[in-house]
Amino acid sequence: MEEISLQDKEDLSFEMFDCSSDFSQNCYASMHTPPPPRSADTSNWTLPSSLRDTAVLGEQKATMPLLIRVRDVRLLAGAAVFVAVLLLLVGIFSEGVPVGCQDSVASLDELNEYNFYSGTAAAMLAKPFEMALAFFVPVLSLVLSPQNSLQNESVGWRALQFFAQGALTALLTGAFSTLNVQQLDPELVPVIVTSDLSSASSSGSTVNSSDLAFSIHPTADTLLRTAILPVYIKTTESACQGRGGWPNIATTYAFFANDWLIDLLPDARETEFSLRTTIGGAGSTNGSVVEGFNATLSANLLLYAMFFSQTLLAWEGLSYLENSSLSQFQEELTSWRGRGNSTTQIEFQVAASTMLRQTLNDQSLRLGLAFDTKATSFNASRVTLSPDIAFDAVTIEIAFDEHAIASKGSASATAASASTSASSSNSSLVYSLSSTTGCGETACLIPPPGNSFAATAILGDTAYTQWNVEPQIQAFAACVFEDNTEYLTEDYLHGAGCTRRSTTSLLVYSFGRRVVADDVTVEASTSTNSSRVVKVTNMQRFHTITLGRLSWRTTDLSSVFNAACGVGNSSACMGLSFFLDNASSKQHLVVGENHLPVDVLGEFDGLYSRWTPLAMVTTPNDMQGDLLFQRNTRSHSGDLDGQCSTSVDVFAAQVEQNHWYMNFGLQESYTAALFLLFQNAVVREERQSVDGSRTLNFAGSSTHVTLEAQIPLLSALISIAGSAFVLIGALCIVIAGRRTKGVIQRDLGVEDIAKVLLVDQRFPRLFLDCTLDDPSDRMRRPLHTFHISALVLQQVEPPNNYNSNDTSIFIQHPPPV
Numbered sequence: 001m002e003e004i005s006l007q008d009k010e011d012l013s014f015e016m017f018d019c020s021s022d023f024s025q026n027c028y029a030s031m032h033t034p035p036p037p038r039s040a041d042t043s044n045w046t047l048p049s050s051l052r053d054t055a056v057l058g059e060q061k062a063t064m065p066l067l068i069r070v071r072d073v074r075l076l077a078g079a080a081v082f083v084a085v086l087l088l089l090v091g092i093f094s095e096g097v098p099v100g101c102q103d104s105v106a107s108l109d110e111l112n113e114y115n116f117y118s119g120t121a122a123a124m125l126a127k128p129f130e131m132a133l134a135f136f137v138p139v140l141s142l143v144l145s146p147q148n149s150l151q152n153e154s155v156g157w158r159a160l161q162f163f164a165q166g167a168l169t170a171l172l173t174g175a176f177s178t179l180n181v182q183q184l185d186p187e188l189v190p191v192i193v194t195s196d197l198s199s200a201s202s203s204g205s206t207v208n209s210s211d212l213a214f215s216i217h218p219t220a221d222t223l224l225r226t227a228i229l230p231v232y233i234k235t236t237e238s239a240c241q242g243r244g245g246w247p248n249i250a251t252t253y254a255f256f257a258n259d260w261l262i263d264l265l266p267d268a269r270e271t272e273f274s275l276r277t278t279i280g281g282a283g284s285t286n287g288s289v290v291e292g293f294n295a296t297l298s299a300n301l302l303l304y305a306m307f308f309s310q311t312l313l314a315w316e317g318l319s320y321l322e323n324s325s326l327s328q329f330q331e332e333l334t335s336w337r338g339r340g341n342s343t344t345q346i347e348f349q350v351a352a353s354t355m356l357r358q359t360l361n362d363q364s365l366r367l368g369l370a371f372d373t374k375a376t377s378f379n380a381s382r383v384t385l386s387p388d389i390a391f392d393a394v395t396i397e398i399a400f401d402e403h404a405i406a407s408k409g410s411a412s413a414t415a416a417s418a419s420t421s422a423s424s425s426n427s428s429l430v431y432s433l434s435s436t437t438g439c440g441e442t443a444c445l446i447p448p449p450g451n452s453f454a455a456t457a458i459l460g461d462t463a464y465t466q467w468n469v470e471p472q473i474q475a476f477a478a479c480v481f482e483d484n485t486e487y488l489t490e491d492y493l494h495g496a497g498c499t500r501r502s503t504t505s506l507l508v509y510s511f512g513r514r515v516v517a518d519d520v521t522v523e524a525s526t527s528t529n530s531s532r533v534v535k536v537t538n539m540q541r542f543h544t545i546t547l548g549r550l551s552w553r554t555t556d557l558s559s560v561f562n563a564a565c566g567v568g569n570s571s572a573c574m575g576l577s578f579f580l581d582n583a584s585s586k587q588h589l590v591v592g593e594n595h596l597p598v599d600v601l602g603e604f605d606g607l608y609s610r611w612t613p614l615a616m617v618t619t620p621n622d623m624q625g626d627l628l629f630q631r632n633t634r635s636h637s638g639d640l641d642g643q644c645s646t647s648v649d650v651f652a653a654q655v656e657q658n659h660w661y662m663n664f665g666l667q668e669s670y671t672a673a674l675f676l677l678f679q680n681a682v683v684r685e686e687r688q689s690v691d692g693s694r695t696l697n698f699a700g701s702s703t704h705v706t707l708e709a710q711i712p713l714l715s716a717l718i719s720i721a722g723s724a725f726v727l728i729g730a731l732c733i734v735i736a737g738r739r740t741k742g743v744i745q746r747d748l749g750v751e752d753i754a755k756v757l758l759v760d761q762r763f764p765r766l767f768l769d770c771t772l773d774d775p776s777d778r779m780r781r782p783l784h785t786f787h788i789s790a791l792v793l794q795q796v797e798p799p800n801n802y803n804s805n806d807t808s809i810f811i812q813h814p815p816p817v
Helices: 072-095 108-144 146-151 155-177 295-312 324-338 345-367 402-408 646-658 666-677 713-739 750-758
Strands: 014-017 029-031 054-056 066-070 097-102 180-183 187-189 208-210 250-253 273-278 377-386 389-399 418-422 429-434 443-446 457-459 462-464 472-480 500-522 533-537 540-552 574-579 587-592 612-618 626-629 633-637 682-688 694-696 702-710 768-774 779-782 787-793 807-812
Touching (some): 072 097, 072 713, 108 702, 155 713, 345 377, 443 646, 500 626, 612 666, 626 646
Antiparallel strands (some): 014 029, 054 807, 066 768, 208 250, 250 612, 273 377, 429 533, 457 462, 500 540, 682 694
């Protein structure tokens, strides 16, 4: 029910609606000519008695004061839900949401189309948050500044609220405006095909050879340097004035000269264990347990080393049980196998020492090699090259009895322009050389003993002895015997062949040599152009034999690299892989199981197995012997002044620069074996698969491009900061609302109460509890249960301090039905 009374200065009267003069009727409206000006009545308007529970609001303050309370639980819960949903959406889109994928890079038009749809979706997501903030900001301003929120209708205050709400909205929902579709880097869908299991460039099946014209810069320190980095070098002039020509040196390798050889094993690997034993003394382990040591495997490798030396080093009487020490050692090996892994390393050291001492003494007597068995040592070790590849080896370092050699070869030493003598006082052995025939600027060539030139074996058309065997690495096929193991059997000792070749291992034999000395002295000469006498004190020569077993375990490459096998069934993708350590990018070698070069190895034929030369050095016949470099002596004194051999100087320089020597052989053995094993491999770069896993860029792979809707990280951080502000603001509303309770809950003017009742957006009922208190019955009546039933507007000349919105409002409770 409404009643509107307007006063104007014109003398005019008319009826608009005339329902009744009683305010309790459903409707009433009238417009009358205003009476002459009069002073306002200072009393409240008197309402008819038919109005029950009616708030009387007139030209003075209301008789029922308005109370405004903040609904704490609702406000905090609403703020928490608001922030949680916002952060959830921002977090999801910050990580990126795939919206499409294709096989090629998307064009600009395609990206624009995706961004149109993503922008529309972002605007729809931001709208609910904007609407929620429209309720939050007014409540915050109400508790922080109640008087301005309820009574200040100035443009400045309204503008301040507008910009505050806009800034907070931009802070919170700005992340959605930056949502965009971007194109991720192309990803790989890996598929293994036939070309991924074997190199297509393996057409050249011949071995690689090189002579003096081809060598490399000194970057590696093994016999394999020329194979790794073949580079043409120019021959330099020698500073020596002595006689001699330019010796021709050649190297031969059985594996292909692939570019990746330098990255396969750039450095030596640490041994997993090492068990060293000196035949004439106790082992270095002193009885301590060596973890991972396998006595039966090491003993088997020692037997192989002995038998292979019969062919490669011209040893005699090792086959067909002519050597009883080998037969006894083989029997012990058989008994160890029956005991499982219970064999101790001490048992192995004792048995191996006995066998080697008897065998080497026998060879020394047969061939006149003068082995010093007491100083000879052997070492068992294991090197893990990759999770699927391992190298087990035994190394025998044979020392020579230089005193015995000197006493036997003194007559022929003179013919070789050398002499030896032993001092009885300190047992020092001095070996003399002529500088113009036996030395260069950096090394001296120690010839073999004088009585060692008598050939003891024939290899092809060449007669040879152990003294003129060059440093070399040979590969043999591993034999699988009747019991399906690689352990030497008694039948094999009688010359029986093996049942079949092993497809998971191969054997490697290496022979190295070195000579060391305590001191090298160049004696002064009375003549400038005469030869100098070079004296070598306590020279000691060593020959080193290494017999190793390279074993591997093939795996499903499609499973390892999360790829599909496009060759056939999964077994067709079985193979090996090896990470290239020193590559500029992450690369792997990959080779299929059927392309491992096991078939190129020589077949086993009893004790006379044929070998494959992995690495060999061929030197001229007049350069036979051992080079004693200055770095292998404890001290060096004197100067040759150019009085040295040109041929020895050039020979030593070439050997030193190209590392055509091998002192020990373990590292060279497993490196050359690995080169051979992967000679048919292909190089594949590491990439990321579609599912984010590690894979390789196989030849059969395809590209997968993902389009992703994403919010930039900076925008997400700004939204997180805005969310924190909302939570802080909610806490401020609760705390400040309680502290300013007396300020908000006070008698307000009629316009303020009407504003609270009518403008729900500025005074949201969801978060504010507004009541009118009745002092008579001490009851609080919710403001939303009232409605405006009458409105009287009166226009007057406003004074300077008068509010022009002078109104009178009747609010009735409860609303009519």
